Every structure is written in C-alpha cells, then in structure tokens.
Amino acid sequence: MAALSLLPLVFVVATAAQIGWAESAALIFRPRVGELFTNTVLLVAITVPLCAVIGVGGAWLVERTSLAGAGAWGAVLAMPLAIPAFVNSYAWVSAIPSLAGLGSGVLLATLSYFPLVYLPVRAALARLDPALEQAAASLGRGPVRVFFGTVLPQLRLALMGGALLVGLHLLSEYGAFALIRFDTFTTAIMDQYRSTFNGSAGSMLSGVLMLLCFALLLLESRARGRARYARIGSGSASPPGRIRLRGWQLPAQLALLALGIAALGVPAMVIGGWLVYGGARAWTAPDLVPTLLQTLGLALGGGLVTVIAAFPLSWLAVRHPGPFSRLLERTNYVTSSMPGIVLALALVTVSLFVVPALYQTTALLLLAYALLFLPRALVPLQAGIAQAPQSLEEAAQALGRRPLRAFFGVTLRLVAPATAAALAMVFLAVAGELTATLLLSPIGVQTLATRFWSLSSEIDFAGAAPYATLLILLSAPMTYLLFRQSTALSTAAASADPDPAASAPTTAETA
Amino acid sequence: MTAHNLGSLGAVPSPGTGPLPTAHLQVADVTASYGGRRVLHGVDLAVQHGGITAVVGASGSGKTTLLRIIAGFERPDSGEVVLGSATVAGPGAWVPVHRRDIGYVTQDGGLFPHLTVARNIAFGLDDLSRADRDGRVAELLDLVALPREFADRRPDQLSGGQQQRVAIARALARKPELMLLDEPFSALDTGLRAATREAVARILTDAGTTTILVTHDQSEALSFADQVAVMRDGRLVQTGHPFVVYTRPVDRGVAEFLGEAIVLDAWLDGSLASCALGYVPVRNPPARGRVRLMLRPEQVQLVADSPIRAVVQEGVYFGAESSVRIRLEPRADADPRLGDVVSEITIRHWNAALTRPGQRVALRVVGEGVVFPA
Numbered sequence: 001m002a003a004l005s006l007l008p009l010v011f012v013v014a015t016a017a018q019i020g021w022a023e024s025a026a027l028i029f030r031p032r033v034g035e036l037f038t039n040t041v042l043l044v045a046i047t048v049p050l051c052a053v054i055g056v057g058g059a060w061l062v063e064r065t066s067l068a069g070a071g072a073w074g075a076v077l078a079m080p081l082a083i084p085a086f087v088n089s090y091a092w093v094s095a096i097p098s099l100a101g102l103g104s105g106v107l108l109a110t111l112s113y114f115p116l117v118y119l120p121v122r123a124a125l126a127r128l129d130p131a132l133e134q135a136a137a138s139l140g141r142g143p144v145r146v147f148f149g150t151v152l153p154q155l156r157l158a159l160m161g162g163a164l165l166v167g168l169h170l171l172s173e174y175g176a177f178a179l180i181r182f183d184t185f186t187t188a189i190m191d192q193y194r195s196t197f198n199g200s201a202g203s204m205l206s207g208v209l210m211l212l213c214f215a216l217l218l219l220e221s222r223a224r225g226r227a228r229y230a231r232i233g234s235g236s237a238s239p240p241g242r243i244r245l246r247g248w249q250l251p252a253q254l255a256l257l258a259l260g261i262a263a264l265g266v267p268a269m270v271i272g273g274w275l276v277y278g279g280a281r282a283w284t285a286p287d288l289v290p291t292l293l294q295t296l297g298l299a300l301g302g303g304l305v306t307v308i309a310a311f312p313l314s315w316l317a318v319r320h321p322g323p324f325s326r327l328l329e330r331t332n333y334v335t336s337s338m339p340g341i342v343l344a345l346a347l348v349t350v351s352l353f354v355v356p357a358l359y360q361t362t363a364l365l366l367l368a369y370a371l372l373f374l375p376r377a378l379v380p381l382q383a384g385i386a387q388a389p390q391s392l393e394e395a396a397q398a399l400g401r402r403p404l405r406a407f408f409g410v411t412l413r414l415v416a417p418a419t420a421a422a423l424a425m426v427f428l429a430v431a432g433e434l435t436a437t438l439l440l441s442p443i444g445v446q447t448l449a450t451r452f453w454s455l456s457s458e459i460d461f462a463g464a465a466p467y468a469t470l471l472i473l474l475s476a477p478m479t480y481l482l483f484r485q486s487t488a489l490s491t492a493a494a495s496a497d498p499d500p501a502a503s504a505p506t507t508a509e510t511a
Numbered sequence: 512m513t514a515h516n517l518g519s520l521g522a523v524p525s526p527g528t529g530p531l532p533t534a535h536l537q538v539a540d541v542t543a544s545y546g547g548r549r550v551l552h553g554v555d556l557a558v559q560h561g562g563i564t565a566v567v568g569a570s571g572s573g574k575t576t577l578l579r580i581i582a583g584f585e586r587p588d589s590g591e592v593v594l595g596s597a598t599v600a601g602p603g604a605w606v607p608v609h610r611r612d613i614g615y616v617t618q619d620g621g622l623f624p625h626l627t628v629a630r631n632i633a634f635g636l637d638d639l640s641r642a643d644r645d646g647r648v649a650e651l652l653d654l655v656a657l658p659r660e661f662a663d664r665r666p667d668q669l670s671g672g673q674q675q676r677v678a679i680a681r682a683l684a685r686k687p688e689l690m691l692l693d694e695p696f697s698a699l700d701t702g703l704r705a706a707t708r709e710a711v712a713r714i715l716t717d718a719g720t721t722t723i724l725v726t727h728d729q730s731e732a733l734s735f736a737d738q739v740a741v742m743r744d745g746r747l748v749q750t751g752h753p754f755v756v757y758t759r760p761v762d763r764g765v766a767e768f769l770g771e772a773i774v775l776d777a778w779l780d781g782s783l784a785s786c787a788l789g790y791v792p793v794r795n796p797p798a799r800g801r802v803r804l805m806l807r808p809e810q811v812q813l814v815a816d817s818p819i820r821a822v823v824q825e826g827v828y829f830g831a832e833s834s835v836r837i838r839l840e841p842r843a844d845a846d847p848r849l850g851d852v853v854s855e856i857t858i859r860h861w862n863a864a865l866t867r868p869g870q871r872v873a874l875r876v877v878g879e880g881v882v883f884p885a
Contacts, residue, residue, distance in 0.1 A: 389621075391617050391619070391621045392621050392623060394582075394584055394608070394615070394621075395615065395617070395621040395623075395681075396623075396634065397583075397584075397607075397608040397609045398582060398608055398609075398613055398614065398615035398682070398691075399609075399634050399635030399681065399682075399684075399685065400609045400610075400635050400637075400685065401609055401634075401635075402607075402609055403607070403608075403609070406609075410623060413625060414623075414624065414625060
C-alpha cells in the first residue's frame, strides 16, 4: 500500500525519463504552462488569505463576541461544506451564465472552502485557555491587541492546517473551475486527457502540479515551525468572557447574512428553482435510481477497501511507533494530498502498460479511492486503537485468555465504533468524488457525481438538480460530524466527570 | 511505620540472607533490555508464600519491567523466573501469560469499558456455570466492599477508587497464586489511596495471596509490604523488611529515597560517631575515620536541656507537625578533626509554638545512626 502510494511520483518521473529531458522541458516550459501556473498560483494566493480572514473572523464572532444568534450562525458557517464545490459552481453558473475567469474562481472557491479554516480555528478557540487573554488584558492590552498579540498566535496551528487544506483543494478541484471555464493545472490535465489522450503532455502537467502540492506542504510545515502551544498548568479552564459588540452588532450581522446568502442561499434557491422547473419528471429519470445504487455500492466498497488497508497502518502507528511507521504515515499523507487527477492519470497509465487487465475495472477505481481517502480512515482508526490500550489486552491475557482471543474479544470489539466511523468517512467521501471517478470508472458505471457532471456539462440544469440534491444530502452527515467535533469539546468535558455521588459508598466504608 | 510492622520485627530476615527454601517466587539473575538499552542488570528476588513484597524505585528504575517479566508480558534476556515448582521464564522455558496463574492490576485498573462490572469480574471465569459465576461475582463484590447493585454498572459510572476495587476483584476471581500490582493506588487521591491500600492489603493477607507491589511511593511500600526491594538503575540495591531498609539503608541514595534524612559530617571511632549533634552510636561494624552520618529526622528530639543547642531558622506548619529548619551551634567539645562545620538540619516537631524563627532549642538524638563513607 505504501509502495503503491508513491505511484504518481514514479509515474511522472518514468514518463519524463521515457520521453527524454529535452522533450520534457519543451512540454513544461511553454506559454500555456506559464498561463496555467499564473492562474493556479494567483487562485491560491488570493483565495487562501480570503478563506483565512473569513474563517478566523467567523470563528471569533461566534465564539468570543456577544453576536446575537451565535449558536445558529455557528452552524450556518459550517454548512457550505455540505455543498460540493462543483455543485456550488453549477448553481452560480446556471444563475449567472457569464461567470468566468479568475475573479469568479476566487469567489466560488472562497464560498466553498472557508469552512475548512473556520471549523479547526473555532475548535482551537474553544480550547484556548482564557487565562492567557485575561493575563494579557490585566497587563494593559486592549481587546484588539489581545486578539492579534495573544489569541491569533495560539490559533496558528489550526489556521495553518485549515489553510493547507484549502490550498490542496484548490489545486485538485476540477469540476468547479471547469464549469466557469477557469483554467488551472487540474482542468488542463483533464482536457489534455480528454482531447488527445496525450500521456506525456498530461503527465508533465501532473509533475508541475505535484511540485506545487509539495511546495504547499513545505510552506505549511515551515510556517507551522516547531512551536507547540499547550496549556501550561492544570485544572479546568474557565469559560472565556465575550467581547460586547455594541455598535458593531449590526455590521457583523449584515456581513454574516451576506456570506450566508452567497454560500448557502444562492445554491439553495437555484437548485430549488431547477427542482421546481424540472418537476417530477427530473426525479423519475430512468437512470437516477441505478446511479444512486451504483454510487452507494462503490462508496461501500471503497470504504471497506480503505478501512482494511488503513487498519494495519493505524495499528503500527499506535502500537509500534517507530521510524518505519512514521515513514509509512508520511508517505501516505503526501500521496493523499496529491490531486485526484494526478493519481487517476497515473493509475490509468500504469494499468494500461503494466496490468492491462485492470484498466477500467472496479478494482482499479476502488484502489484509487483507497489511496485518495486513506487518511480519512487513519484518523478515526488511530484514535480508536489508542482508546483500546494494550493494557486491556494484557489484562485479558492475565485473566487466562489466549492472545488471539484477547485480541478479538477485547481490542477488536473496542475498535469497532471507530472502524464504523472510518468506514462512514470514506463512504461519504467516495460518494461525492468526481475527478478520479470520471477517469477511472468502468464503462457503464456512473455515480451521482459523474452523472451530475455530464448533465450539467450538457447544460441540462434541471435534469442535474436531483443529483445535486442527493449529493448535498450525502455530504450533510459528514459536515454534521465535523461540526460536532469542533464544538463538542465543552460538552465532553462536562460529562467526563463521573457522578460525584457514586464515590459516596467508598468513603462511607472507610469510616 | 505501622504497629503491625513493628510488631513483626521478630521475623526480620537479616540482610544478606539468601533466598529461603520456602520461596514461592524466585527471580534469579534476570537481565532485560528495552529498545536496545539494558534496563535490568541481574536482578535477584525471592518472595515467600503469602508474602507481600514492594518493589520501590524512582520512575525509570526498571521496576515495572521486572513486574512485566514476572507476569510474562516481556521476556528476560537472561536469567530465570520460577513460580512455585515451575520455571515460567528461563533458558528453554517459557509459559505464556494466560497459562501463568497470576492476577495483574495496573494503575488505571484496565477495566473493559464495554462490559458491566459483573462481566468484568467474571471475565476469567469461563469454566463456571452461570449460577456459580453470579455467586462468585457477588462474593467478590462483598470482598472488595462494593454494593452488589454495582454489578450492572459500567466502569465509567464508577469513581476511580471503585474502579480499582473492581479491578482487584477481577484479578482475585480466579484465585491466582501470585498477585502483581503495578502502582494500583497512585491514580487515587490521597484519602482514598490510604483507605483502598489498607483494604487491599487486608484482602490479600486474608486470602494468603503472594503479592508483588510496584510503586514509586516509599510510604506505600513501607506500610503495605513485609519485604521491600529498593530498585535503582535496573538493580535491586537493597531487599529486606521495611523497618530494616528504612533504619539501615545500604547507602545514602536508599536512605534519601525511603524518607527524609539528616546527613552530617562525622568522625567515627569504633562504634561511636562524633558530629554536630554530639556522640551518636552507629550500627555499622566498628571503624575509624571521617564518615557521613545519617539520622532520620524523628530521631532528633527537642529536650528541656542538653549540651546540643540550636536556633530555629524557619518553621513550616503542616498541621499535625511542623517541619523545622534549625542551625546547630558549634559544640564546645567539637572534634578538631572535623574542622569548622556549619550545620543546618531539618527536623519535625508537633508543637508549632516551638518553631518560631530565633527560638533557641536543646536537642537529643535517640537511637542509632548509620554511617556511609565520606
């Protein structure tokens, strides 16, 4: 699995070696690539800071100010995550067909991706020790200086992590930008593949795109530095004070309202409009149900394959941490940060030349899903395995269980919920995947995303609306889960303490 | 030091005595490594039938590794472990954990979070019929003084002390011949810790279960066990009755690890040491020369009058007693060979009124001291 995850890199290097350096250079250093490079870099350079400002600002308003309706706004700000970027793009472009170019790309990407910053930053804000802010205030700092001098530095890890995610999404997004005819490396690679099937030109573009991804990863790890911000001292944190907005209440409400309308209102209205326009006929289209079933089947298969591959990796990382397991893990995070299109292209080429029997098979598609979404399974699985500590398995052995029975009866049983969570995460991710599925799906296999894509590419906006609705419904549970994770901290702390009355018999007994 | 331990002084094995023939557990010359680093260097330990041995040491001293080797979770590099008449670990011999008849309780109790209290306790009782199992669970809940209604609770509905009792009940359920306790009380808060410790000691003594307790808390080791083994850097540096290791530590490190110690420059002449506290008889074999003399703070008492005088520098009030730092005045008959020594020592006293700074006091040493090479 780890070796497989290096496939895209091997593929690009091998292609370059095969066509020779001069030819590779000619394919890389040409005006078209310069144009794509400018587009892509500008997109990232403008969208990421915008998402950061909106994400941090939104999190701060919700968590730390007297914003009216903070609870509802907190949920609203997370909800755009449930709308896949290409669905959002479809909604906007069918409402305003003239949308095109960098400006529109930035607008759509910002509306789709700012929750990726908002959610982790909000979680970090909720976890911050307000004592630090109080200390800064007691040392004569005003609220603005406290925010920039004390709060923001502590949010750096969450902010950087979120910004990296936004950047990687921008590099790998195909559908959203293709619909508004804004060319990035990813859309160009897909065009190249579609029009000429020209392997070498596409793979050189892939190479540049991979370098951009590496650059982002490097930039993020450099910016993150070695700093760790942890609460020093013990005891439970007191709830932070909220800053009173006073005269700023109205501007804040209006800004959030505008954001909410742009990110949620427009897609909802447009999709709703198309649903009404299409009427019952759109829902009874003959391939809607088969497509849904195929999607669910692929999502389940992809989930199972991914979880099965992720289990030993997580096991190694938790139970036997060492250089080897860390290397495996890192390789994996790098691969999965590679755009789906690069991976898909690599798999297409390799299967054609090495294992032709695999080309355009479900097995290859499932493999692609596993490589793309492995980290989504690793995170819950590692947490789950960490919660089934080795000491419990040892306790079972000390009570006379054979090692294998101890493993199955105790450890696997305890990891079961985490395994289900991992399966669900991958399932939902596969259900909404577009780019790799477009390239790799066997003939006749359609998913909600690919069917939606072909309908909206044919400008059958009404026909696409039911698919858009189903895609949003399918990503809603994951959005909800992520939202819960970012806000569950305070409630978890309250329920962790066992009932104090439960210890009464013990003290009575000793008396 | 409890009355129980003082009362059983007659049974003190003299230091240096080899393993007794009745030893139930015999650890012989065990070495072990962890991640390429040697953590146990030739450990020997014998525990008698029904005895309670505390292995005490700072964190990282190797005490948990020793316990895990005895349990069978780790293999020794060399040496052997003999339990009863069977060699459970050694050259060519290996008995896996689940076939060793042991009970094992860790710091966090290690209760299975997905099972009720009753099913946790009955986890090792597969062979019994359901009725027998229920009866045994009820019996064990009584034994660890938990209400029988707790049987249907989940571990997360119990306090830390209760969870620990369930863990002990679970370990006792199979009537193991050897009970291994790995800091089982250290996660509990102070009041609960002492109470749980006493209850567990009583249960284990009544059941006659041979027990090894690993702890970093010296007062826990001294009060819980009838044999204390002090571990340092992977070696057992002293093994013996709690009273013996406390009052006759083999070196200054052991002395200071097991409790507060007053260490003074002294001149030894035969069995009498001359120091800033006057002449103090010592237990060591007679010798002459410059030494370090160790006394326990409780051996230095305040008296109405004495040639040994001191001035209180500082007192720290702890309620039942105060910790008092005093500066000893130079003795008129100070031994010239000691040179000019300024001595400040810390003692304990119950009367806070006597511990105000500037207060002049007279002192007396009771009992014998221990000397170490200077």
